[in-house]
Amino acid sequence: MTDVAPLAEEIFPILTTGDLPAALRFYRDLLGGTETYRFPESGEPAYVALSLGTGQLGIGRQDEPGTLTNDRVTLWVYVADCAAAVDRLRAAGVTVVAEPAAQPWGERMAAVLDPDGNRVLVADRG
Incomplete structure (x- = not known):
């Protein structure tokens, strides 16, 4: 391996959406x-x-016609209290696909869907 400086300085996800609001x-x-x-x-x-x-996180509006297929991205979001966060999201109409559960590595995690169907894992550090 050569002593070449890394090309990338920063990376962040950009989601494409049909409904930016x-x-x-x-x-x-x-x-x-x-x-x-x-x-x-x-x-x-x-x-x-x-x-x-x-x-x-970047969010861009899709202007070209076509159907968005969002089955290849998952975002992980740490929160102070997983259960409380899921309650708040559910009350706002967010689809919860997995309830908060203790994970083998000591964190609690749940899964919700954003408005475009992207899976968002909501977790606390237990």
Whole structure:
């Protein structure tokens, strides 16, 4: 292996959505993300970057026709209390596909779906 500096400096996921307002309600409003960038700056955005704790997430609107298939991405979100977070998400109409459960490695984890059907694992550190 040669002494070559890494090419990538940072990586973060970008989700493509057919309903950007619904995705923002989920990731910004329910999970507590903070907008760090919006394009365009005024009017209806086509792309929004969010900071969630120490992580980053981009969300872009799909403009071309076609059916979105979101079965190849899973996001992991740490929360202070898994059960309380799932209760809050469920009360907001979020689909819960796996209830909070203790995991062999000591964390509690549940699974929910975002508005586009992406699986989001919600966990606390137990």
